[in-house]
Amino acid sequence: MSVNVEGLFAAFGSFVGSNTLTDGEFGEAFRRMMQALVRFDHVVVFAYCGSERPIDLYSTFDHDEHIVFVSLYQVGPYLLDPFYHTARERREGVFRMRELAPDRFFSSEYYRSYYVQTGLAEEIGFFVPTSEGITVVLSLMRREERGPFPATEFSLLRKVEPLVAAMVRHYCVRLAQRFSGTASRSRRRAKPAGASRTAATVWRGLKLSAREALIVELVLQGHSSESIGLKLGIATGTVKVHRRNVYRKLGISSQTQLLSIYLKNLEMGASM
Structure with a gap:
């Protein structure tokens, strides 16, 4: 796929000059930017804070897909997700799911019972730790019929990762207070990393x-x-x-x- 330069510029134009964006506006700007670069089927943006239930900031799912990818995921399966554990480690970069998954992940009961319901061929995530102790993960997903991301597209995503990280840190702010109304940021940071x-x-x-x-x-x-x-x-x-x-x-x-x-x-x- 060749880069859609016109679409890329249009995506930039949707947020250039804006000091603040809503979750939806930011997610849509990210989706349009990625759409100009690579082919994918879904986008979802989660914010992770320690072991607390992740917050969905943006997604492109329809109602039924949202139940599987977001609602059901937030009930508990997220605790077994390689993306969740990578976010807790506060790693930064763009990674394929198969790079992060344990050696028996694709034969695990979690994979067979939950993950296969997503019908995905591959998921790639941008991991962006913020100064609040939050990690924002922006996922691009391709369904089985489309197949995994080609190496050329993944290489392009790695090149654009610094820009995505800068966008997240500028626009995705004051997220910590959305996880717990009673726990202070210092208390969350005091939790052991392995807890x-x-x-x-x-x-x-x-x-x-x-x-x-x-x-x-x-x-x-x-x-x-x-x-x-x-x-x-x-x-x-x-x-x-x-x-x-x-x-x-x-x-x-x-x-x-x-x-x-x-x-x-x-x-x-x-x-x-």
Whole structure:
């Protein structure tokens, strides 16, 4: 695809000279700019703040698509999303989903039960950490029938990333106050980088140790036993022992059942 220079200039013209833009205006300007550069089917912009539920700032989904990509995602599946974990690490740049996903992500129960519902061939995200402790993620999505982004288009997105980051930092401001009306910015920043809402709520009352809870969360994210062992600095055999103990304690025999318990307890924790 050749760059649509006229469309690109028109996109710039929609925000040049404006000190402020609404979420919708900013999202539309971003969509038009990307449309002049690459081919895609959907755009969605999320703001992430620690382990809090992400805020959707803009999307191009119809009603049914919005349920899957946004409403259902915000209920709990976001906690297993590679984009969410990358945002929490405050990494900056533009990445393909497959670059960030754990080694068994595409065979995980999360992928089979939730992600396949999106019908996506690929998702690429611009990750922009802001001074408020927020990470804004602007995603471009291509459906299965269109196929993944070609290397030439991904290369072009990498070149435009500094401009996208500058736009986000200029226009996406005062987002922290939209996550919690009572928690101050300093309190949010005080949370340990590795803290997870799931450790405090999802496995509460299930008699799992902290190590067991961490391991099953990594399993659900799509990590193999080998990957978990490397991540935690323990033997693969030890990981497998922990997994067997968890399954025994929970009275289950499959990852499908594990995910079901996870989502059920997540909903219960959110309502408390």
